[in-house]
Amino acid sequence: MKRDNTSTATDKRMLSFVLQLLSKFIIFLLILIVIGLALHDKMTDSLNREVEKFNTTHGELISFYYYNLLTTDLDNMSNISGMITAGNISPANGALAIGGKGQLVGILDIHGNNFLGDTLPPETRIQCTRALQGEKGWKYYTDLGLVGMVPIYDGDNVRYVLYKVYTPEALQDINSPFHFSDKRDDEENLLYDKSTQQVVVPFTGYKESEFYDHDKDAPLGLNELLEKLGSKNEISIFNSKLSRDYLLYAASIPDSDFMIIGYREWRSVLTGITNIHLIIIWVFGLLVVLFCVFILYLFTNQVAAEESTALREARDDALRANEAKSEFLANMSHEIRTPLNAILGMNEMIMREATGSLKKYAFNVKSAGETLLSIINDILDFSKIESGKMEIVTASYSLSSVLNDVYNMVSYKASQKDLAFHMEVDPQIPDSLSGDEVRLRQVIVNILNNAVKYTQKGSVTFIVKARKHSEDELLELEFITRDTGIGIRDEDKDKLFSKFQRLDLEKNRTIEGTGLGLAITIRLTEMMHGSIAVDSVYGEGSTFTLKIPQVVEKNEPIGDFNSRIEAALKKDTYTESFTAPQANILVVDDNEMNLTVVESLLEKTRINIHTAKSGQECLEMIQDNYYDIVFLDHMMPEMDGLETLERAKHLVNSKCKNTPFIALTANAVAGVKEMFLSKGFVDYVSKPVDGKTLERIIQKHLPPEKIKIPAVGTAEQAHKQSPPAAPEASDTTDQQIDLPTAMKFCGGTDELQRRFLGMFVSRREAVCKQLDNDLQSGKIDDYTIHVHALKSTALSIGGVKLSECAKELEFAGNGYCNGTEAEKEEHLQYIREHHPQAVELYARLANEARERFGVE
Amino acid sequence: MEVNRHERLKRRFTIFALLQAFLICLTIFLSINYFGSTVWEQRTAIGLILVDARNDSGWPREITQGLQSACDGHHYNLYIEDKVPVDEANLERITKKMLGKNVKKIFLIGDFSSQAIESIAKKHPNVTFFTNSIEDSYADNIFKFSVRYHEARYLAGILAGLHTKSDIIGYIAPFPSLETYQDLNAFALGVQKVRPDIKVKVIWTEIWHSVNQENKALYLLQNAGADIITYYGPSQHIAQEAAALEVDYIDFHNIEDNSSPHCIAAIDPDWQTICDHLLDININKSLSKYYWRGMMDDVITLHLGPDISPKEKSAVLDSQEKILAGYPIFSGEIIDQHGITRCKTDTVIDNNSLRKGMNWLVKGVDIIETR
Known part of the structure; x- marks a missing residue:
């Protein structure tokens, strides 16, 4: 179920991540497209403007063509006029000489009346006056056509005006000089008169072409052209609203009211430039693709970074798990070391006393115990190395x-x-x-x-x-x-x-x-x-x-x-390393069994050993007696070793102000030694202790004058010891006391086993009362410490079931102390339900002890 | 805690990246618009060099105002330098100063000598010089301009002929020249048309512009019995002085709103239109190197005073209509003071002869020249 949730969360996270990436990518792409479009517009605009400039010259050329055409015509007329003035030709012949198909010719007097040829309408009078003033030129009249006039002189003054008229029909005739014979196919030109606002010379099919504006009856884009032309002589415009494919251009014809208007295909002007345009667009397109690839690459990297975040989290989880494991191992060592202490301690006793095959068995026990210890030590060492607490001293x-x-x-x-x-x-x-x-x-x-x-x-x-x-x-x-x-x-x-x-x-x-x-x-x-x-x-x-x-x-x-x-x-049997009959030491431990072990191990050194079962008792005793050394257990109910030491140091009446306190603990995890030393202990002994270590420590801290070193060889003593009782062959399912277990923890000695069992049974009422009190008063932390003690002492006398039950209760107690409110209730419920069971098991064990071993 | 810090950093980074992207986009757009933008294209610059102060009444003020309006209409920058001494060195200095402002067309107003102008023009072939005269020039980049004053002056003659009570009309001009002869002849023809018996007394001040000389000429004419004064010259001083003397006069320049009731008419050229035309001229494309337009082109008219009689007004307007319809003033038989026929019946004196050959005065009106 949890796995499903995790996988759904991961999917959601990936989906949102992918969506984020996609949206970023789209934003980038949009920006690029917008920039691309702006660039394209600007480029097209610039290109069009350049095209306009190119084309301006073209319009200028066309206008120049018309200018020449009109000027040449006038020059011809001037020549004839000169000949008339000189009398080389009669006016009538002169007029005929300038005429042609579709053209009207004639001579006017100074009043504008016809002297020869057709009468011209009154609107030509101004032009006539200008000619009389010596200004030859062309004018266009809507109904008449294109009229050119030159003066005919009489001496210094002007007497007549020679005129020539191109009728509208003549102007539209494609054979007239106003139509190009070599005009390109991709362009059209027309001659426009600004004063009458009429097309003078249209191109063929003008009114049917796309360049004729029907609404205005004018050439396409005329207004735009005139507006832009302004004071300029020639201009060119490209306006896609007017024509998508054609450039429009106009050029004034100098010294006249005429201008040419033309339309030229855009592409034909651009020629190779369009390639540049295309190349730029193409390259920009490729750059966009390149950029997209680059962005995708960046995004991929981001994905990788995201994954590495996930990996880092996983690594942190693993590290936390590893720490938990180390802690677990360290705690486990405590649990295992407690019984092992008893085993090895008792075994040491056996080895001292036993001879023959019994000694061999004991030796095997020692060997197995040490193997187990070495495994625990390995684990502890490794946890020390892992946590970096291992030091080379x-x-x-x-x-x-x-x-x-x-x-x-x-x-x-x-x-x-x-x-x-x-x-x-x-x-x-x-x-x-x-x-x-x-x-x-x-x-x-x-x-x-x-x-x-x-x-x-x-x-x-x-x-x-x-x-x-x-x-x-x-x-x-x-x-x-x-x-x-x-x-x-x-x-x-x-x-x-x-x-x-x-x-x-x-x-x-x-x-x-x-x-x-x-x-x-x-x-x-x-x-x-x-x-x-x-x-x-x-x-x-x-x-x-x-x-x-x-x-x-x-x-x-x-x-x-x-x-x-x-x-x-050759030295294989135990010999005490010293005796110290004048030395007094105090051993404090809430577990009587451990007190017995220490007493037994130091029996031969003849040291006076006092014991205390609690910190309080310890404080009382050090006020009454002087001790050379105090061994103080760490984990005790009510007042633990650290607190006891703290109080002892500040005790006014203490007789042991300078006495070394040595910590005694089964809690042999990494760094614990440093902790004890920093709290004021002079040394530290981890349980289970062996005789030699204990002796070495005592020897180290006892005043030298109290130590007596025995002479070599004399110390060796042999004590007879009955072999350990063989395990009873009986149905053990109902039995509360498992004898082999008991023997293990009691060093295989019947006497010790019975002594320990007696001690255990005699404490039953006190212990049960203590536990009841703790439970009723709600002191679950005290209850946990007491039930912890019950767990290990019960196991040491073979009370496996009771020990198991106590262990469960201790676990629940710990859960209560460290858990949430909901868990507390659950654990308390468990304790209330199972506490009577423990009491009953204790009672049954006491019964069995009485019946089976005669211990009261 | 750590997560918050990470988020904060991430947010900052995102904002930073967005800001950067925005700035880059902005830069790109600005760059795109900057290159080839018309905003940065330089405006065409026009120069105006005046001998007199730009606000001096008469041509200086009229041409300055007309050119300024024309430049505004064309969106050109106009740079004006006035009170410029007439010598070539100063003209050269001011021209160079103008060139530094990218000026391509320079208008020269005042009595600069033709030689100085020709010399400067040759030194700066890429600049077009516009001068207020219609004489021929040798440099290709000099463009001459003037107005057909004689057309309006003909109408003024008609008005003066009808208006005079003493039958003596006074005329003051700086020098005898082609331009003043044209003007005086047209005026005389106008007077002759209505009163062949009238005398026009002319005084040459012999100086382009001098207040004392002009006052003196005015005094002499008044003493000679002239009851209408007209003049030809760059300044409007004579008109102002005539008004002060309470003598009727025909002004040669635009009249102001607060003009005197003694001003019976004023010759009124439209300098803005003229300058518009001039600015449109591309000297390289035009065969003609001068601009000389008149009433038919709508660049000059005779502005009539409010106090003239209907008869006078009607006579002037009739003649004006004829001119607009194409009547050439210098046409038909014209005989000069020496009895030489300058124009035969049914012929017209053309522009060329007018510009270059009118060094005579018409017969028929008694023109008394006083020096």
Whole structure:
């Protein structure tokens, strides 16, 4: 369902994104189109104007043609007039000489009357006067036609006027000189008289052509032409409203009222220029396409960016999930470490007391426990590395000590698998080095354990060499681990150091492990500035070469190492490292079981151990007694370890003002040590503690005068201990107490088991009352802490069902404390329903303890 | 929080991008409109160089006003330089100044010498010079212009002949020249037409324009018995002085609204129309290098005063109608003072002879020349 919702949301998001892109793209395209259109308009406009300019010259040429025609005609008439004046020709002959087809000729006197030829209408009188004043010229009269007049002189003065008339018919005759014989097909011209506003010489078919304006009985675009002509001599216009294909032009004929009007095809004027126009449009079109492609490319990038946002979000989710995982792992370690504390602690006791096969069993328990612990440690280490909290702490150490530990840890495992474990240590290597001993040991052991783990038969050889860097104090230690195991495939080598990766699963399915070992190893090696290399032949074996630089403290060689190992082998039984009968220590823990474990582990040191079950009790006790050391549990109800310490420090009557407080916690997550130190603890011990660690810590913090070191060899004691009771073969379905579980947590001792069980049963009423009170008063947080304690104590005496029930209640309690209002109600309901069940299980367990083990 | 910041940045970026796109589009549109736009085309510039002040009554003011109106009608820029000394160096300096303003046509009004004008014109062949005269010139880029004053002056003669009581009419002109002879002959023909017995006394002031000389001439004519005064000259001073002396006069220039009741008529050229025609002339395309139009072209008329008698008015208007219908003033038999026939019966004196050959005075009217 959720997946469906997510997918719908993604679809919607993509749809809106695509729509956004599309709208942006369309906007861009529209802008481009608008610009393109504006550009096209402007270009066409500019082009038309240029065309107009080109064509103006053409109009000028035509007008010049007419001008010449009219002037030549007048000149001819002037010549004849001159001849008449000179008496070379009679006026009648002269008039005849200028005449032609369709033309009227004659002579007028100074009053405008006809002296020869036809009488002209009165409107020609002005023209006649002008001719008499010496101005020859042409005039057009609508009904008469085109009239040319020149003066005929008598001496210095003018006596007559010689005239010539082109009748309208003559003007329209295509054979008349007013019609071009070589006129182009793509143009038409006509002669227009501005004073009478009449067409003087039309072109053929003028009135039927598209250039005749029927409404105005005038040439097409006459008004526009006259308006633009104004004071100019010639103009040309292109107006698509008048004609889409033709340019209009007009040119005045000098010294006359006439002008020519012409129409010329647009394309014929442009000729090649249209190609330029087309090229520009074409290139712009291509640029638009290019731009679109570019924009699409940008949009694609945006899509990619959007996707990368999604990826980033996914990565953040993954990181959060990883953090949650780390937290989960850290919390889990706490849960697992608590019972493991009991197991290993009790087992330590057994190992001290037991002999023979019992000791062997105990040793097996220890081995298994340590394996489990190492797995938990691996997980913890990895979570530390992941969160960047892992630090390399440099300190002086003895290499032989490290190698000794390594040998101890590995040789046993090798012998278990009947593998030969050879160790060759170069005797010249300096023993005293500086570096992180713990991590070095961890890395070496990891690789060696791996070698042992993946070798079924044959041997594991561990060679330690060193190479001194001449330029500085660094010594490059080289640890070579060679095994005769299954080897690694070539294609698997790359996966070798990745986390949770296990190779060749089919063959290795029987081999346990988290797959974290080598991943931690490589990270730690890198943190120590070292390197790791693998050389392997599949099926024949592998060689791991680990190189780690370390600083040399003293140049004292390590010497013959093998002989030391032999000696060490003989020390296998527990010996207390010291006794301190005058020392007093206080152990504070709300869990009695843990108090017992500590008491038991330190029994042989003869230290006076006082215990307190709460912070309050602790505060009371430190006011009454002086303690050399106080071990303080972290997680306690009412007052936790941190608060207790805080109060203890400020307690006026405290006798333990200078006493070191050491934190005791099962909460061994990364960074917790620093937290404790910052809160005022001098040291920190993680549960489960082993005897040696506890002793080491105490030895470290006890005043030296109170410590007595036993003489070597005398401390060894053998205590007989009955073997652990075999698990009872009975129907266990109804049983509240699971004996094997109980034995695990009690170190396999009947006595301890009964003692712990007795303690557990005796606390029943108090515990139940406490829980009832908590629940009734609504203190669910206190209830959760108490039920948490019940969970672990019940498990340690084998009360698995009760423990499970308590665990559920604790979970609900935690849910109540951290949840929302709705969840609170739900969790509280759960607690109310299941609390009586826990009480009943506790009662049944007490019953069973009485009946089965006789414990009251 | 982060999301908001991202959104804000995104919004800012979008606004920025839109603004940029808008500016680019605007620039593109402006660029498209800028290139080849007619807005930036230079207007044609015309120059006017005057010897007198532009507001001086008579030709300076009339031509300046007429040219200004014509230029306005053509949407041309007019640059005027007045009170320019008549010497060639100054004319050259002012011409160059005008050329700096991209002037292609220059009007020269005043008594600049023909040589100076010819010389300047030859130095600037791309400029057309318009001068107020009808004499021939040698440079191709000089265009002469004048008005057929004699046509209006003929009508003025008729009016003066009918109006005079003392039978003596006074006429003042700067120099005897082709133009003044034309004018005086036409006036005399007009007078002769109605009163062949009347005398026209003429005084040449011998200077283009001088207030003292003109006052003196006026005084002499008045003393000689002239009861109507008319004149030829660039200035209107004589008319103003005659009005002050309460002598009837016929003005040679446009009359103002507040003109004297003694002004019985005024010769009234339409300088705006004339300048319109002149501005339209392309000297390279016209065969004729001069402009000389008259009443038939509607560029000059005789403006009659309000106080003339109906008879006078009717006689003037009749003759005006004949001229408009094509009657040539200098036609029919015309004999000069020396008895030489200058025009035979049934012939007409043509323009060319008028412009270049009228260095005589008509007989029939007693023209008394006084120097």
